[in-house]
Amino acid sequence: MSERQTRQLVATYEAVRYARDHPTADDVHALVRRRITRVSLGTIYRNLKKLVAQGRVRIVPQPNARSTRFEAMLESHEHFLCEICNSIIDLPLPSRMLPAIAGLRRAGYGVSGHSVTFFGVCPQCRASGPGATDALGSARAKPPERVPLA
Amino acid sequence: MSERQTRQLVATYEAVRYARDHPTADDVHALVRRRITRVSLGTIYRNLKKLVAQGRVRIVPQPNARSTRFEAMLESHEHFLCEICNSIIDLPLPSRMLPAIAGLRRAGYGVSGHSVTFFGVCPQCRASGPGATDALGSARAKPPERVPLA
């Protein structure tokens, strides 16, 4: 019955895994197209939804975002959203939240997950000068990756 | 010059403060309409954006949400998103994140804010039976409020 292993589904998952920069559906579409020329955006959406339901892909929580961004579920981690270049940087997650989760459970909540996100300006954009390019040519520069956290 | 104190702007802010349940732009529109009948949704959006820019209102970070939800900025707190009734519950925030923020600053980040969100099933939906109403008549029941956290 359900859940077929189509080329499109496989390629969609691999695209999300491959693109470490939290791609949008459109980004994923572009990546999958390299392998399957005639794939449609609708199919990408359908497959992303399927992967999220399966728990193999996660939606990155962002406030005020035009488009949804995805990531393959690796280990737990936190995110840093740069308000200048709009990139999302992964941070390792020290399991700081365990006591809070225990407290919630004690209070009657069923906790299935959590997310921690920091907002601000990433080191790169910081270096490029505080009053550099803001309105004109800055949106979404090259996304840096994996910065260690004390 | 800038920033006039129009009836619409004031009413928009008051609506967000009044509605403790993290209203959408449409919810706010409905509330403001009670006082200003001919207010338009476009104006609500413009004013919400203004309030967010001023820092008087905050956008609630949610993964996979159709519409943006807002809240008046009171003290810092965390959120619990119920996956069944779709309500957002405020939790008090123990400043657990301070060491992490210090670490990020040390690593060159400019941190302007952060958010902590838990996902799962709220006590109310839990009580209504695990396999109760899921697909049919459940979306967005009455949002509970202010549950203490260990």
Place this chain on the structure above:
DNA sequence: CTTTCTGCAAACTCTTTGCACTCGT
């Protein structure tokens, strides 16, 4: 073979915007 999945395009939802008019200051 049967059933799920796909491509395409149209439909939908939420949000933004241009324009002429209104209303704070």
Place this chain on the structure above:
DNA sequence: ACGAGTGCAAAGAGTTTGCAGAAAG
């Protein structure tokens, strides 16, 4: 009076969906 703000309606952006044909099991 001047210019920021408003209502309205149309335009945009992102996502979903119906349908006929393709393809996985």
